Amino acid sequence: MLTYPEIDPVAVSIGPLKVHWYGLMYLAGFAAAWWLALRRARKPWSPVIKSEVEDLILYCAIGVVVGGRLGYMFFYNFPQLVADPLALGRVWEGGMSFHGGLIGVMLATVLYARRIGTTFADLIDFVAPLVPIGLGLGRMGNFIGQELWGRETTVPWGMVFPRDPDLLVRHPSQLYQAFLEGLVLFAVLWWFSSKPRPRLAVGGLFVLLYGIFRFAVEFVREPDRLIGFDLFGWMTRGQLLSLPMIAAGVLLLAWSYRTQPLPQGRVRESGGS
Template identity: 55%
Template sequence: MSYLHDIDPIALELPFWPYGIHWYGLMYVLGFAAAWWLGRRRLRAGRLPGIDENAFGDLLFYGMLGVLLGGRIGYVLFYDLPSFLADPLMLFNVRGGGMSFHGGLIGVMLAGAWWCRKHAMHWFDTLDFVAPLVPLGLGFGRIGNWIGGELWGRLTSGPFGVVFPRAPLGDYSGMSIEQLRVLHATGALDAYARYPSQLLQAFLEGLVLFLALWWFSSRPRPRYAVSGLFALLYGLFRIVAEFFRQPDPQYGYLAFGWLTMGMVLSLPLVALGLVLLWRSRTAPVLGKEGA
């Protein structure tokens, strides 16, 4: 029997704020807090020589702006461009949802470049420092997607199927959660069960990617190596997850009955990761050989 997703996305109701505090927003806070804590540990381990905690605080602030602005702009450009062309103000409709990892990544990279100019740091030394701080935030974000019942997976008849009230439910779409509970108890909703792809992404892109990068970066590595491993593993993990995740409705399957926009956007990351790892073979290690 399937599981009925029945989680309130609002963590805390506030009398002075009609929208309340959503779990998804709290996941962002946890992600930034984790990056701050882990970054301080890496600073103390000498992974970014010459940079103090105040400068790191600036880097984290710029990175936060890069995530938020890049994620939103990237979503609009990659996934909802026609709506933006019809109504440019929809860019600011953040309550309607829509954030892109790939856009957020570009935003972080641009923010890092701006910070590097101020502190005379090599761009990839900074990206290598930041890369291990990112995965936990990605994992928290996917947990936020799960709690919100969004970005669900493809239909499945397997034992791990989940019925998401916000997903298409045929004749049962639009019913209240109370009505859906009654129907689910009879098994009437089992045909609409889907993979909990958000949890798969939280595991791969969050926990597994974090453990791999944290271990790999626990000792000095050549320039480009940590960033390369991040790009390679994230790209591969995202492609795997896309086989279980429902494709974006505005695109569907782009080709072959399985290729999705998420895969297309992740393939360049795989290629970039391989190039960076190859280049790192002859690159200096930060703090050594004049790096």
């Protein structure tokens, strides 16, 4: 068994103001996405030019936060939402959903694509490789905050999380997700998108791989206490939400390579927006 490296989830405390590591991880993820987007915007087939990157990240950040919170309340805590609708705005109490955040980013991408005169397909392919670093950092925030831990285990790298009321030796599933959803997913997508691909191929690969990684890790991640298992006595809510992603990813990749052209980029003045 490994010793959990207990870290105060509050990174900075100034009087009543407390800044949590989880929030800082979100900021670091957006900063990484901004830096990567600036690099990728130099490519001749990019649908985004450098002067549009900051607004793109802002749109996506709003989509992540709003969509993530709505998704959590609808997918994982709907009874509380019905009983106390104001809980939706109490983000400091915790609770964000990746699947809700994904929907939020997709809607933000639709809006921003219209604003800059490009297509949703081209823009979502641009955005997809920017996401995994933030996902990985978010899982590190979960690890520091001692939330979303794994199931009981006997593996030698299992940990006891001090905030766990049962004090069981558990899988550090947050680290598994940080590795798969963050490092591995980023490496594959960044490589895959380093040259022109048919429209929606990059986006399709993102949803396929994330769905597979999330479905796999859910086997060692503790189910949500309010929900438990959804189907067959073993399928969790996260797995249920990931199945459509896996199916959509396969269909998008097949459709993309059969019917879609390579992106051509946009010829525009570099100062426009």
